[in-house]
Amino acid sequence: MATYEYHCRECGPFEVRHPIGQAPAEASCGQCGASAPRRFSPPAVRQVSPALGRALDAQAASAYEPKVVTRP
Numbered sequence: 795m796a797t798y799e800y801h802c803r804e805c806g807p808f809e810v811r812h813p814i815g816q817a818p819a820e821a822s823c824g825q826c827g828a829s830a831p832r833r834f835s836p837p838a839v840r841q842v843s844p845a846l847g848r849a850l851d852a853q854a855a856s857a858y859e860p861k862v863v864t865r866p
């Protein structure tokens with residue numbers, strides 16, 4: 795996952811998290827619901843190895859949606 799920045803004309807900038815490479819060009823503003831274009835900002839790219847990136851993504855995902863163990 796990566797954080798992408800969008801800019802609502804009414805409310806200003808806001809951030810949305812999407813899987814890398816799957817961020818849409820526009821997103822709905824969380825405050826007014828208007829369609830806001832994406833802003834491209836270099837700091838959103840992490841400078842880590844692919845393995846560490848996957849580990850960090852897995853850790854972040856488990857914070858929101860813990861994996862449920864169905865078998866011992």
Ligand SMILES: [Zn+2]
Pocket residue numbers: 802803804805806823824825826827828
């Ligand atoms: Zn807005």
